[in-house]
Amino acid sequence: MRTSPSSSAQQARQGIAQRLREIRLDAGLTARTVARMAGWHESKASKIEHGRTVPSESDIRAWCAACRAEDQAPELIAASRAADLMYVEWKRLQRTGLRQLQLSKIKMYEQVRHFRVYCSNVVPGLFQTPAYAEALLSSIAAFRDAPNDVTEAVAARVARARFLHEGNHRFAVLVEEWVLRSRIGDAEVMAGQLGHLLAIMSLPSVSLGIIPQDDGRRMWPVEAFNIFDDTLVQVELLTAEINVSQPSEIAQYIRGFNHLSELAVYGTAARQLIASAIAELG
Structure with a gap:
């Protein structure tokens, strides 16, 4: 048995971060450029890519819009919602x-x-x-x-x-x-x-x-x-x-x-x- 039962949620979050990075690279943009276009602090995009910041649904839409990949936003948002359900605090439930x-x-x-x-x-x-x-x-x-x-x-x-x-x-x-x-x-x-x-x-x-x-x-x-x-x-x-x-x-x-x-x-x-x-x- 694994010692960390939340690993499924962590892996799902990492997968979303990796996918956002791939979308940025496909668009030929730097993380700093994506942050600037989305109106964020310049470090936010990097933090999202490296899993240090969990993107909100509006963050995902802004990212995809900056990379001209709006069609990929719905799938990523659905994946993000699924990850939210993997680890749910009792105080929320x-x-x-x-x-x-x-x-x-x-x-x-x-x-x-x-x-x-x-x-x-x-x-x-x-x-x-x-x-x-x-x-x-x-x-x-x-x-x-x-x-x-x-x-x-x-x-x-x-x-x-x-x-x-x-x-x-x-x-x-x-x-x-x-x-x-x-x-x-x-x-x-x-x-x-x-x-x-x-x-x-x-x-x-x-x-x-x-x-x-x-x-x-x-x-x-x-x-x-x-x-x-x-x-x-x-x-x-x-x-x-x-x-x-x-x-x-x-x-x-x-x-x-x-x-x-x-x-x-x-x-x-x-x-x-x-x-x-x-x-x-x-």
């Missing part, structure tokens, strides 16, 4: 509250057929009870100073669980054992959540694996991530959501998921770990 972010995921869950999830920190959203989701989203809203629409966000998140019962979906989920013992909410909330996991395991669409914490392991714990078929990986960092669409990176996440799945226990052994966590709640 949650600026209108948590409910809208939950609703924005509905289409993806409707379309996915093989959904692979690795969670190293909390119970996956699809498996959360209302009480657990409320405790978790309340802490997230407080930490990120997001608008407090937790009640509505919980309802939207829990509603997504219908996909566990509807449509032609397969859910392969891996959870680290310490997630079972990390209390989100009080003991009653955790007991309800762990009991819910036991019930979900019986669903034909679900494969739940628990990675024991007391065994030697060949794959270290990594950041939480979701794999949508073989086309998109969403990685959850403290500050941002990473959308990975580059095939080579997706392949690495799939490989990582496969390695982690080999460490997990399933069926009766997984139920025993959950039951043990419930017993520890007293």
Whole structure:
């Protein structure tokens, strides 16, 4: 696994910068000339070419106009917008509250057929009870100073669980054992959540694996991530959501998921770990 999950966004930005440089060279202009024609400081064009400044859509239009390549601006702007979506800070995603972010995921869950999830920190959203989701989203809203629409966000998140019962979906989920013992909410909330996991395991669409914490392991714990078929990986960092669409990176996440799945226990052994966590709640 790569140590920088934002490399797809960085590579996309570098590709846009390189393409702008090629357009300038094809026009026979210097970077200083492009800057002058666009009405910028003389160093701005150089900074854009070398990836030190991210061009706005108006910057791209001005660049292409200076190089008499206006026809190439729409494609470059589309590429720039796609790069913006690769690395999105939570404060941007949650600026209108948590409910809208939950609703924005509905289409993806409707379309996915093989959904692979690795969670190293909390119970996956699809498996959360209302009480657990409320405790978790309340802490997230407080930490990120997001608008407090937790009640509505919980309802939207829990509603997504219908996909566990509807449509032609397969859910392969891996959870680290310490997630079972990390209390989100009080003991009653955790007991309800762990009991819910036991019930979900019986669903034909679900494969739940628990990675024991007391065994030697060949794959270290990594950041939480979701794999949508073989086309998109969403990685959850403290500050941002990473959308990975580059095939080579997706392949690495799939490989990582496969390695982690080999460490997990399933069926009766997984139920025993959950039951043990419930017993520890007293």
